[in-house]
Amino acid sequence: MKxxxxxxxxxxxxxxxxxxxxxxxxxxxxxxxxxxxxSADSWSVLECLEHLNRYGEFYIPEISRKIxxxxxxxxxxxxxGILGNYFARTMLPKxxxxxxxxxKAMNPIRSQLNKSVIDxxxxxxxxxxxxxxxxxxxxxxxxxxxxSISKWISLKLGDTLRFVIYHNERHMMQVRGVLKNI
Numbered sequence: 001m002k003x004x005x006x007x008x009x010x011x012x013x014x015x016x017x018x019x020x021x022x023x024x025x026x027x028x029x030x031x032x033x034x035x036x037x038x039s040a041d042s043w044s045v046l047e048c049l050e051h052l053n054r055y056g057e058f059y060i061p062e063i064s065r066k067i068x069x070x071x072x073x074x075x076x077x078x079x080x081g082i083l084g085n086y087f088a089r090t091m092l093p094k095x096x097x098x099x100x101x102x103x104k105a106m107n108p109i110r111s112q113l114n115k116s117v118i119d120x121x122x123x124x125x126x127x128x129x130x131x132x133x134x135x136x137x138x139x140x141x142x143x144x145x146x147x148s149i150s151k152w153i154s155l156k157l158g159d160t161l162r163f164v165i166y167h168n169e170r171h172m173m174q175v176r177g178v179l180k181n182i
Contacts, residue, residue: 002079012165020125048171049121050108056124058148059164072139084159091166093173
């Protein structure tokens with residue numbers, strides 16, 4: 001699979017803009033609704049967003065550093081790596097979300113959360129939009145980023161961006177599901 005770099009970045013910008021706009025609507029919801037859980041082991045809206053914020057705390061600075069230190073010029077096409085494509089594709093939401101285990105440090109269940117979680121998510125989405133603009137000027141294949149689960153694995157920047165934004169998409173779908181059940 002090869003995709004136009006500008007097409008990929010436009011898709012990721014659109015998804016991020018949608019996540020940002022949806023998060024802004026959540027600020028108008030009562031905190032009780034945002035902390036509602038469908039079951040004892042499921043996440044609330046705020047727990048979903050806190051989970052994404054925790055990943056954002058790793059990936060946004062990592063992506064920012066790699067973009068800032070990249071001396072490569074942009075390439076008109078992007079070809080995903082085998083591992084990066086696998087990670088990104090597993091994050092894509094399906095009709096019925098498949099359960100996935102998360103690392104303990106990334107699991108916010110039973111945290112005491114308030115709307116500041118939404119503010120942080122919105123801030124991170126705005127920062128991601130800026131990074132996506134900057135990414136248009138560098139080679140998404142040659143620029144590599146670390147990943148949160150292992151310091152020995154690196155992915156192409158394009159795959160990392162796909163993974164992070166598809167992961168956000170997955171949990172935004174989960175948020176919508178929680179709110180439908182209130």
